[in-house]
Every structure is written in structure tokens, then in C-alpha cells.
Amino acid sequence: MNKDLLLKIDDLKVSVGDRNILKGLNLEINSGETHLIMGPNGAGKSTLGNVLMGHPEYKIDGGNIYFQGEDINKLSVNERAKKGLFLSFQYPEEIHGVTVESFLRTSKSAVTGKNISILKFQKELKEKMDLLEIPEEYKDRYLNVGFSGGEKKKNEILQMAILNPKLAILDETDSGLDVDAIKTIYEGINTLKDGKKSFLVITHYNKILDYLEPDYVHILVDGKIVETGKADLADKIEELGYENFKM
């Protein structure tokens, strides 16, 4: 095994109810790499994010997911989070009665298995909030309650920054946002790159390349990766559309 290999997906087949969604997907991500997954609606992009994180609604019919060499198919969602997987949700849930700060501290302590001193945590939180241009008062607001679309997405990136995962899966983090919000978010993500952390970015939006430099671009069509290339592959899609990539 390559010593830098972080994630290996081997012939993954996934269904929801009676619908087959992923139909033999293969993917390898090394530490420190950024991979972009692009594809038309219904191709299985969000399914990939959800199944990697272990959503119980998605059934693995075949294949394996290895994370740092370990088969994680049967691991619970929280165990995957503890291993260093993170999913930035396309539609983050609203949790009444739980403040951003209290939730993040609880999460941080759950993921690391350590109690974190309040002062140390507050300092870290402030730094990351400044970085993502999130006003300080947001830490006292209930998690995602009454947040705009952009605020919710920024909050996801804040969670990623605090939890410091090994692999961050960003599911349509740019959807529904204006250009300024996208810029802030991806600039924030860029500052969180440390050469070790890997990113799997799921998107429709090829303008993302203005902000983020992927190592690989994959085209996902009808449950399979049909082409892999460098950043210029995204430009090809812009030019040709997904039709030309169908199998």
C-alpha cells in the first residue's frame, strides 16, 4: 500500500431503496491532495459524500471503502468522524437550543476524545471565525437556526476548521451562494490547507477553479467515475457538457 494513501474506494455499489445509485465506483485519494468530483444532477455525487460518512439510508451492495488502510464499511457515523472524516453538508440541519460554541466544543471533544479547556477552545474558535469572516456573535446563536444559506455553509467550514479532519468532503458547499460568499468560503478553505489534509470537493460549479487548485478532477456519470484528469478537465466540461462523458 502506498504510505500516503488515505482513502481507497474499490468497486463501490450503493443503493437507496430499490434505486442503484453508485455502480462500481473506484477512487483513491492521497494525503494532502484535493480532488474535485463533477457530474450532472442525479449522477450520485451527494450519495458518494453520504455513503463515505455512513448515512444509514444508503446501502452498500458491493465493494469496499478503506480509510488509512482500514475497511470502514461497517463503522458507525461517529466512529468515521473520529477517524478523521468530515462531511460538509449541502443542507445543514438546524438544531434549536444548542449554540454554535457549545456544539463545536462538544464535537471537538467527541472527535478527539479529550476534554478541551474553555479558554483554549474559545481562543481557537475566535481565530477560525475571524479567518472565515464570521461575526463573533454567531457563536452564541443556535446551530444553523435562522442562518442564511451562506451563513450555514460558512458554519460548516468553521466546523471543519475546528474538527481538523484528515479528509474533508465538501458537498456542494458553493450551491446557492453568491460569488462573494463562494470566494470567502474557498479562500477560507485554502488557508486551512496544511499539506496533509485532503479534500474531496463535490460541485456543479467549475468557477471553483478560480479559487481552488485541485490535483485531480473526476467526472461522475451514472454512478461511475468516467474520466479523471487535471484541472483542465473542468474546462472541457464547460465547453462540451456532460453528454460527451456518458459511457
Add this chain to the structure above:
Amino acid sequence: MFQNYKKQNIKEYERLPNPYWKRINENIVFPEAISDYNKNIVSEKNFKLIENMDEDLWFKYIGYLELDKNHGLGEKFLRFAEGFSNTGVFIDIEANSLGNKSKINMNIDSDNPILVDHNLVIVRKNSELDIYINYEDDGKTNGFHNGFTKIYVEDGAKLNIYKIQNYSNKIKHFDSSTIFVDEDAEINIVDIQLGSKLKGTNYDVQLKGNRSFCDIKNVYLGTDNNKMDFNYHFDFLGRESEGYIESSGALTDESWKVFRSTENFIKGCKKAEGSAKEYVTLLNKNIKSHAIPALFATEDDIIGDHAASAGQLDENKMFYLMSRGLDEERAKILVVESSFAPILESLSDKEVKADILKLVKDRLGRN
């Protein structure tokens, strides 16, 4: 005279059959011998309490104590409380008296396993009173509680009641309150029902006066094979009177719950407004949950609604929380806590709110 009153009620009690609650399939059994209750239930107060109901006072209060209608959980419960009460408070707040507070503890232990309280609360014109009532036990004693409280909120007065029932599964808990609200008077009740193996609570609210107001907020938990029956009845009599009940609960294991609400708009209560809402989160499949809302109106010019919903634990919320490292139990507690939040948010007393959240966490996190 008070003793005669008790004897008369005991006679009535003995004549009545034990109730069978068909919705939760439970024959209610009352204790055969009523032991003394030797604890002082009032731990804090800043006003004078009526310690003993002597003959003179009896004549003063007879009109308040003897009700011409059967309210509450049922006649058997009421006559039991009136006949066998072994404790209770008689509060009479004089007119125009503000800032009154009282803390009451309805505690059960091995020396005091049976608690039967009969209470009278009068908040006279333009006065204010806050009452905090805690229900706790030693966790070892098979105990029984039946309470009956008669409440009068006179013109322009305001009464806030906060109840936190946190009995263990060794206690049966029954509580009836009959409430009369006069013109421009207001009563707000927060009723937190967390424990007890069998619980029945009843609020019977008579919105007599014009612009009389009653708001009840209820949060409940059902665990193990707990059974519970919650009943809220509002009679809207005064013009522009308002009555609201909002209830939020979570049921797990094999618990059973019945929620009943009746909004009765009586001719003449023009522009009255009422609503009954109940939401329950079902944390397990072996649960029985019934909601029986009713609305009657003999007056046209009113606004009344009711809503009830029951849902399984939101899988997407659980996924979201667990994806941040929280284990299933912890995520479940947060989802339930989050479902209670809109009601608890309305509590201005942050300490009470924090206490309630801690109790919810303790109860759900027990596994």
C-alpha cells in the same frame, strides 16, 4: 367544620368505584391506609401562609374550596385529595401586593411514602405571585402522590407556576388543578413532567373574565413502561379571553401517552382565542401515543385551533450530529433537547431552564 368537610369527602370517595383508564389500560388503585406526611413542603416564601384552616377561616374560604362542578382527573381523585389530604398550602395574596414568591417541595421518601396535598391559591386583585413546585423522591420508596389545587386569579392579578416533576419510576403521580381567571388576570404555567411510572395531570381552566389569559407550556418524557395521561380543558367565558396549551414530549422504550385537550368556547366569549398544540418525538417503535384534541364552540366570533404531530427521531438530524463525532445516545439527547427548546426558550428564569435541561439529559442518558 373542616374536619366535617373531609369526612363528607371520604364518604363520597368510598362510594365511587376505582377508575379504569382505558386509553392506557390501567386500573387506578388508591392506597388503603393514608400515613401522615411529616415534611414541611414550603421551603421559601415571602408572604404569610395560612397554616391551619380553623373554623373562622373555613367560613371565609368555603366558597373557594367547595366547587359546584367536578373538575380534574375525576371525582375519585378529587374526593380522595379533599378527604385524605395529609398536607397542602393555603395561600392568599392580598390585593396590590407585588413580587411574591414561594418554593414548594412535594417530596416523597421512606418516612413519607404517601403525599396527598389539597391546596388553595388566591391571588387577589392586581397582585403577583410566582410559585415553584418540585416533585422528587429518594428513588427507593414505592410512593403515591395525589394533589388537588384550586386557584383563583382575581382581576388584574398575575400568577406564574413552574412545576418540575422528577419522580423516579417507583412513584405514581396524579395532579389536578382547577383555575379561575378573572378580568384582565393572567396565569402562566410551565409544567415539566419527566418521571413517575404512572402519571395523570389535569388542568381545568375557567377563563371567566373579559381579557382573562392562561398559557400552559408542558414538556414531558416517557421512558421504560411509563404510562401517562395529560388533560387540558379550557372554558372560554369572558370576551377576548385567551387560553393556550403547547406540549412537547419524547417517548422511548415502551411508554404510553395520552394527550387530551378541550377548548370550549361558550356563547358570549366574543373575540376569544385559543389553541392546543402537541408535538411528540418517538424514540422507539414500541410506543403508544394518542392525541385527542377537541374544540367546541357555541360562540361564532372566536379563533380556535389545535394541532398534534408525532414523529420518529429525525434520521437526518441524527446523521448530522453523529457526523460531528457524537455517539448515538448523545445525538439523541441533543435532538430531544432541540425539540424542547422552543418551549424552554420562553422561560425567563435561566436557572430553571438549565435545571430542566440537565434533568432531561440525565434521564435520556441513563443507558
